[in-house]
Amino acid sequence: MKLKGHKLINVFEIDGQYIVGVYEGSLSEYDILIKYRQKNHNGGWSRIRTPKHIHWAVDILMKMQANPEKTRELISFLLGRWKDIKPIKSEEDRKLRTGVNHLEKTYREELNKYAELSEKGEYSVKFLIFIAELLMTQEKTNRDDAYMFEKLLKALEEGEDIFNIVSIATHRGR
Numbered sequence: 001m002k003l004k005g006h007k008l009i010n011v012f013e014i015d016g017q018y019i020v021g022v023y024e025g026s027l028s029e030y031d032i033l034i035k036y037r038q039k040n041h042n043g044g045w046s047r048i049r050t051p052k053h054i055h056w057a058v059d060i061l062m063k064m065q066a067n068p069e070k071t072r073e074l075i076s077f078l079l080g081r082w083k084d085i086k087p088i089k090s091e092e093d094r095k096l097r098t099g100v101n102h103l104e105k106t107y108r109e110e111l112n113k114y115a116e117l118s119e120k121g122e123y124s125v126k127f128l129i130f131i132a133e134l135l136m137t138q139e140k141t142n143r144d145d146a147y148m149f150e151k152l153l154k155a156l157e158e159g160e161d162i163f164n165i166v167s168i169a170t171h172r173g174r
Helices: 053-066 068-084 091-097 100-113 115-119 125-142 148-157 162-170
Strands: 008-014 018-024 032-038
Touching: 008 091, 008 100, 008 125, 018 125, 032 125, 053 068, 053 115, 053 125, 053 148, 053 162, 068 100, 068 115, 068 125, 068 148, 100 115, 100 125, 115 125, 125 148, 148 162
Parallel strands: none
Antiparallel strands: 008 018, 018 032
16 A cells, blocks of 8 residues: 555554555654555455544444444453553564564454454454554553543543534644
8 A cells, every 4th residue: 555655564454344544644653553454345446544543433432322332341441451551662663563474373262252243243253353453552652641532532432422422533732
């Protein structure tokens, strides 16, 4: 996946349905830029997209409607991950932590535990978990006081109303 003006760090496929590209970003020394393509219903690929918090949140809400208990478990697990994720501090670390081998090793157990949630919504659990990890890593790498993804996870976990969740997921810090 080529992206004009950005150096590719890692690219990998998920479930034969998504291609994820991780590029060098420009907001901080070890910033990452995340892009993906999704297989269309006709077998072709979508245009290159940037994963947005709102897309992630809407899919989680769809899964929550189908299986509230399991989805809340996943959200709680991801909140724990938020606390554990550290900023990227080197080129080697960036290459390692944005690669599919690291992601699959880190989430092997959870991918099996939450697999049934893939039956509802647009995205597979594997895609959601990997994108969540990359978004959390990106936020923490760019800002020591990052909070966006954590705030979204807490709102989802606490069952806040959809208007508040959408507001959090679409907030643009300026």
